[in-house]
Amino acid sequence: MRKLAALVAILFAACQTAPGPTAPVEAPPIATPDGSVAFVDVNVIPMTPAAGVVAHQTVVVRNGRIESISSAGAAAIPRGAVRVDGRGKYLIPGLADMHVHLEYFEDPDMLRLFTSNGVTFVRSMDGRPRILEWKKRIASGQLEGPSIVTAGPLLDGAPPVQPDNTVIRTAEEARAAVAEQQAAGYDFIKVYTNLSTRAYEAILDEARRLGMAVAGHVPRNSSIVKALEHHTSIEHLTDFDELIEADSSPVRGRFHWSKLYLAMKADQKKMVAAAKRVAKAGVAIVPTLVQAEHALAPPETLASWLKRDELLLVPNDVRKFWEDRVRAMSQQIGQEDWEVVARGSSNRMALVKALQARGARLLAGTDTPNPFAVPGVSIHRELDLLVRAGLTPKEALAAATREAAIFAGQEGQWGTIEAGKRADLVLLDANPLESIRATTTISRVMVGGRFERVNE
Template identity: 40%
Template sequence: MSNDSIRVPRVQAYVGATVIDATGAPPRPDQTVIVIDRVITAVGPASHVPLPRGAVVRDIRGKYLIPGLTDMHVHSESETDDPRHFANLYVANGVTAVREMWGRPRLHQIRQMIESSELLGPRMTIASPLLDGSPALWSDVPDTPVVTVDSRAQARRAVAEAIDGGADFIKVYSRLGSEAYRAVLAEAQLRGTTVAGHRSDYVPFPEQIESGQRSFEHLFGGIWPAASSDMDRLEAAMSRIQTYPEFHLGSWIKQVSRIEWEAVASYRPARAASIFERLVAADVAYTPTLAVHTVIDRPESIRLDDERMEYMAPGTPDSWDFLRTEIYCGGHRSPAEAEQHRELHDWRLATVGAMDEAGVRLLAGTDLVGPGLYPGFSLHVELEQLVAAGLTPMRALQCATLEPARFLGREQWAGTVEAGRVADLVILDADPMSDIRNTQSIHAVMVDGYHVDHAERGELLTTARRIAKGDR
């Protein structure tokens, strides 16, 4: 889009909706929300909030208004090379901010396009390139560049180069050795940069919680060995994992799954509670990415006849089949292993519910573009999974609004529907507090003060579908 096409009216007024502001307050019916330029300036009962002279008034009586959503774990690589493809799908699904978990130069170019109003898209927070040990888990997968770090000197250099390259934070991966892992954290702290990513296989998880890493991603390995009555042996087993080419990541997932199975057999709630207390005390966030664990644990859930496939490039089924078979399933699963994974998924849900009950800060993220995951659409699946884990609809919504804003240091200007916050909004046709699936009933979206009405939302989806099929 051009600068002219996304110039916003100075004053806009949303009138009559039920506001669910994500602060935890009850829904408030018949509200007026005033937006001036890109900022919410007033929220209150329609009878009490006057409409500014010249405002563009939008009557949304019977609708529900929530903050824009944030997907805190994405990899926005599109086979189309057209940035409108994923950007349109994010916006059309109410995703107004994303955290990119694998930094690449193209992402910085896309962010600049969004910030200069050349492209309508979500606010982007971009990681460093992936920092891993040797052999890196993605080293034998095509077109997946990583930075291997095996020493303190390499750690210092990798962190410095990432920051110089514009990274907003440092992304660490599973095979970083203990010396390299600690050196990355130390160098990042010296440079005032946060660290997020996987746990290291080589450092006991309780130590990592207090290491300075600000968020942990996925439920692979991390919590269960540390929550086991056999913690020392299982943590040692994590450090002894040996991966093999073709493919390192697939062989790693297979071995981690076996350790997970042993860990849940000796799971002790009291030990888990202690781990959760440490996470809370250290103010460390967790992004469970239940959406991707669903397809890893239950690959039969991937459906190529899903109507959302029309928004994906023609080569998607082949790439998904490769990732599902060679990476997620490690080449082959026996019937016993398949049954174990189905049970492990139930454990993942129960663990996330226990984390929420203990007060652990949870972040909604999908791990897009894994098999069975769709840009924008799958964040709503993640919200469903969080509710299935035991979170209330309000808490699930906060995991995609308030909590990401807090984690990213934006709580004073983003994440809720309050005066002084940025005008990232989603207008829904149905109540998400009665059924979290209603976050999918999107009527309109506001991105940084720009109103995407029902018709334009349809155009965004049509354009994304056309781009996916090669008709630009």
């Protein structure tokens, strides 16, 4: 029971410092025709590998791009530029949420929950034609929201995990689906839990042939070893059970509910070996800790989650759905099983730490809108959890900035503060390299050179 008490304590601690919610607000227009803005005398955190905080810099933005970064005393500020006093503040690159489910949104206004909370890039894991449309409109400046890359509609087997998943039964269907999604303009293929081995292998083969990336869950009948050879990313951590389960685990080698939460008995040495393997394969891992930590809760913890300020940003029916889902799942957990659930949390944290230590690429993703992952707000919770798992604040931030851009093949466009990059920027009141929770102290958000949010 001690572990459970510790888990609850951690969760309560999180609640007390909950990030403040932010509803989209209209930002003032920019004065000059080329939209020149100068962040004057600001502490820049460029998120390049070597740099930490670079103090007293002036960052000039023009035409949606970072034009220059220079010492505050020596900076040439264009005439008519909007000046933002950066003294005592910290400028970081816009954040990327690398695992989101936009298919739940009907109204593209919801996308501004991301940007108003500092998320300027999202990776959508289950595509729809309307998401492709939003992606295009955002890229051309017709719609406000984060830049998007999107999977096609996720490919599942029979029976599908969720009723509206696309079901692929044969190798022929698999090949056709990959080609169709590529032709439709989707960026990558997302594979899912119930795919048959034949369908899965046909997807992997066709995707390789057509040059489409594959990401997602390892199908239940396949192995993470295969996925490490073919995926560009693996989502969540639960697929690692086969690699890290302890020899002494009483449920070794067979299905048990605890494995859905990575809560079986695990072996630290095996975690290190698995981490080495991931690093060698070059596959990115998106742990979505915030989703896993909110899957189950005893009643008092659930009650505390429901009191978080950020839930005011979520429609009532969604809040009710989250509450009902966590309650229903949690009612299946017996008193003695809560210790098993807590072990899942420590296993995930230990695995994340091992992955980072062995040089595997970690990406910050939230699985929003899964329960209690509020769009935009949840990335700050994920960063906090990554630090609790043992990453430094800078390593955690890299998982939501530079590493995300490299993974997306867009490192020339965003992910660091350097001249020529897109002006996706977040101005903070406190230093996130000292305390990662400072990412919630948002003073301004700039998306492509335009102010999305001004908190002054």
